[in-house]
Amino acid sequence: MKKTLTSSVVGLGLLLMVGCSAPNTHERRGTEAGAVAGAIIGGIIGHQSGETAAGAAIGAAVGGTAGAAMGAAKDREEDRRYERGTVRAQPVQDQYGYTLQDYMQLMTDEEMEILQARADARPEVPMGQLLTDREKANLRRREVADKEIGS
Known part of the structure; x- marks a missing residue:
């Protein structure tokens, strides 16, 4: 069971990281951080019901999606601030x-x-x-x- 959990979490994490096409952006970093945090929290919650691997997988997916959305919003805001001249990049x-x-x-x-x-x-x-x-x-x-x- 432990090997299945590890394989599932690592595989899902790699899938999420490969799926991020925007290098060095808040969206990519948000996806990665959200997926890792979601996997940990989901694994803990899933462990309570005897479904550690499923909880980790679901947590990684939800966390990655939420992190990507938050990061993308931050990227858009930085773009707007740069275009208005409030950020000197x-x-x-x-x-x-x-x-x-x-x-x-x-x-x-x-x-x-x-x-x-x-x-x-x-x-x-x-x-x-x-x-x-x-x-x-x-x-x-x-x-x-x-x-x-x-x-």
Whole structure:
């Protein structure tokens, strides 16, 4: 029974950790910590009813899910704080070497109003994800055209 419990907990823990695709995020760390804590608590509760392995497995699943949700919420909040400028983190550059701030500086007032309206309508989505690839390409082309004309 003890070997089955250990195998179940280790297997479920590995499954949860492999399932986390976001490296070094609060979501990943929350999933891991929640799964471990849930497995321990679930194992203790399950032991009281003679179902230690089942309790640990259920606890790991519930704890991992709750930890992932809490971590994802923290990731979204950090993204929003960064975009508002309240957190000074290393700006993330896309494959062309542009950051969200670079794109925002290239936008007209009307374009900024449109982006802000999108952000207001979808507060859970980071602002950088609200610009489409086509819009970013147009902004890059506009910058190159301005440099050529003004040179």
